Amino acid sequence: MSGFETPGPVLRLEKVTKIFNGSGHPTTAVREVSLEARRGEMVLLLGPSGSGKTTLLTLVAGLTRPTSGSISLFGKSVEEYAAAELQSLRAEKIGFVFQTFLLIDSLTAAENIEIVLRFNGKRRAERAGKTRALLGELGIAYLADRFPRAMSQGEKQRVGIARAIANDAELLIADEPTGSLETRQAIDIISLLHGQAKTRNATGIVASHDLRLREFADRTLRLQDGMIG
Amino acid sequence: MDMYAVRTLRSQPLRLVLTIGGIALCIVLMLFLLAVYRGVADGSVEYIRQNPVDLWVLQKNATNILRGSSLLSMDQIAAIARAPGVRTAAPVLFLLSTIRKGDKVGTIFLTGFEPDKGLGGPPRLVWGRGPRADDEIVLDRSFARKFHFQGGEEVDLQGRRLKIVGISGGTNAFVIQYAFVTLRFARHLIGVPGLATCVLVNAEPGAGTGPIREEVCDVLAGLEAYDQETFLANNIREMRSGFLPLLYTVAVIGAIVLTAILSLLLSVNILERRKDFAILKTLGSPMAFLWGMVIKQALLIASVSCATALALFFPLAQVIERISPEVTTISTAGQIGGVVAAVLLMSLASSFIAIRRLRRIYFLEAFS
Numbered sequence A: 001m002s003g004f005e006t007p008g009p010v011l012r013l014e015k016v017t018k019i020f021n022g023s024g025h026p027t028t029a030v031r032e033v034s035l036e037a038r039r040g041e042m043v044l045l046l047g048p049s050g051s052g053k054t055t056l057l058t059l060v061a062g063l064t065r066p067t068s069g070s071i072s073l074f075g076k077s078v079e080e081y082a083a084a085e086l087q088s089l090r091a092e093k094i095g096f097v098f099q100t101f102l103l104i105d106s107l108t109a110a111e112n113i114e115i116v117l118r119f120n121g122k123r124r125a126e127r128a129g130k131t132r133a134l135l136g137e138l139g140i141a142y143l144a145d146r147f148p149r150a151m152s153q154g155e156k157q158r159v160g161i162a163r164a165i166a167n168d169a170e171l172l173i174a175d176e177p178t179g180s181l182e183t184r185q186a187i188d189i190i191s192l193l194h195g196q197a198k199t200r201n202a203t204g205i206v207a208s209h210d211l212r213l214r215e216f217a218d219r220t221l222r223l224q225d226g227m228i229g
Numbered sequence B: 001m002d003m004y005a006v007r008t009l010r011s012q013p014l015r016l017v018l019t020i021g022g023i024a025l026c027i028v029l030m031l032f033l034l035a036v037y038r039g040v041a042d043g044s045v046e047y048i049r050q051n052p053v054d055l056w057v058l059q060k061n062a063t064n065i066l067r068g069s070s071l072l073s074m075d076q077i078a079a080i081a082r083a084p085g086v087r088t089a090a091p092v093l094f095l096l097s098t099i100r101k102g103d104k105v106g107t108i109f110l111t112g113f114e115p116d117k118g119l120g121g122p123p124r125l126v127w128g129r130g131p132r133a134d135d136e137i138v139l140d141r142s143f144a145r146k147f148h149f150q151g152g153e154e155v156d157l158q159g160r161r162l163k164i165v166g167i168s169g170g171t172n173a174f175v176i177q178y179a180f181v182t183l184r185f186a187r188h189l190i191g192v193p194g195l196a197t198c199v200l201v202n203a204e205p206g207a208g209t210g211p212i213r214e215e216v217c218d219v220l221a222g223l224e225a226y227d228q229e230t231f232l233a234n235n236i237r238e239m240r241s242g243f244l245p246l247l248y249t250v251a252v253i254g255a256i257v258l259t260a261i262l263s264l265l266l267s268v269n270i271l272e273r274r275k276d277f278a279i280l281k282t283l284g285s286p287m288a289f290l291w292g293m294v295i296k297q298a299l300l301i302a303s304v305s306c307a308t309a310l311a312l313f314f315p316l317a318q319v320i321e322r323i324s325p326e327v328t329t330i331s332t333a334g335q336i337g338g339v340v341a342a343v344l345l346m347s348l349a350s351s352f353i354a355i356r357r358l359r360r361i362y363f364l365e366a367f368s
Helices: A053-060 A083-092 A109-119 A124-137 A153-165 A183-199 A211-216 B003-010 B013-049 B074-082 B141-146 B183-190 B210-219 B228-272 B274-282 B287-323 B333-360 B363-367
Strands: A011-022 A025-037 A042-046 A068-073 A094-097 A171-175 A203-208 A219-224 B055-059 B086-101 B104-113 B124-128 B136-140 B154-157 B160-169 B177-182 B198-203 B223-227
Touching (some): A011 A053, A025 A068, A042 A053, A042 A211, A053 A068, A053 B363, A109 A124, A109 B003, A171 A183, B013 B333, B074 B086, B074 B198, B086 B183, B141 B177, B160 B177
Parallel strands (some): A042 A219, B104 B177, B136 B160
Antiparallel strands (some): B086 B104, B086 B198, B136 B177, B154 B160
């Protein structure tokens, strides 16, 4: 897909604010955040629970619109993308890693990866080949036919990472990727994510409260009460 | 078929089985109603269809024999027979009567005809022969089955003993069945000699029915003559007006129940799996892909339900016919194809109802 070629930064936020108006009480989740991420850069958003990390990630991915400020994704303002274009962008250029893995429990590991490849129109044989290759590359080929309920937490997150990079994502968005893992598994997983991002020259935006992740980041931004400090 | 679509359904096997069972029963109901309708339609007018006469002459304004009263006098019958161009004029008398067996009483549509004229008798004999003498009767097969009458037995018809000499087919009009006796016996039964309900007329070869119709309608007052086609159409229309609305109402209720069951299952599936749908949306799934999954699920359930219904329908229809012999079912490939097509359409409608829920699943639900 050539429509999303990026000459400058992959991602740029300028004075982005997000206010939620739940039950008539406005809550400012993100306040005047500005940041920029270049191709191949790994940015860590470090902050405690409730600091606005996840909201910021959803803004970055174009899943929610900012109340004010501007977001530019792959060189184009998010406002200028039609809903269908944003959907294509997520299918073709963005990969997601979640804290609780969010694998679909009625699909096997291979199917969880393959389903994402269907979104950008890959043919069955191509999907199967790519899925096999990815599982092998991540050392989890043995999980191919296993359902999530039969996997360890670490295995689930490896499958989650495989799913995130299956579409050759240029932007990897990870929300507390080690939040549900033990220390050793956490280090393994962030190493894997970091390695895959670097190998593919993908930009990584990782939100976490885990200080150990700093050593894997090119840049760490501290988030507190919706603001970058 | 999509793996996710299939696996999601299979994850709740009991619910899936109950849904398929419920829908299959709705389909069986629709198939059964159509089969009964077809059986009644054939049984009601088979008598007319199998009596190929040139004209049916009845009292004016009596357009059919199913739900119309017509009485022709001896003079009128004689005048019809004398009309120019008439080769055969066979009077037939229809009346409602009862047959008793033990403490059971069955009502029959007694048809008195003149056997030697060769018109007005049973359309088809499945056993035996037509009545020749006044103490002989032909019973409808369904009626005979229901009351366990055998050929050669005697029956009690309003205090008279008649011997069953034949069993007829195509004479079950569902609410009532035909029985055939001689015209003389039928007239004797009502105690008025010379009466008939209608006269079946065949014209002389090459004569045409024009002059006969002219004589009957213009010269003889109070009579009406219908050609075979018109009279058949009149009777079919009459049968439909009485029976079809009920069938349609029940069939429509069945269709609504089917659509409701399917919509409910699909909607519950979506609600239960809303996190999955939110994840798929977040990962870049086009809406068409999600719609496709719901539609595939609906079509899959509908197809399995149709197959289940067809497997159940034929044995069930046989059992019902055995329990209630007056219920005659006839199923054609066209009927079955129509029901299957309707079910598939209803399943699409169900999926569209359920699909509306997909719009209200938000990306952020994946992050919650």
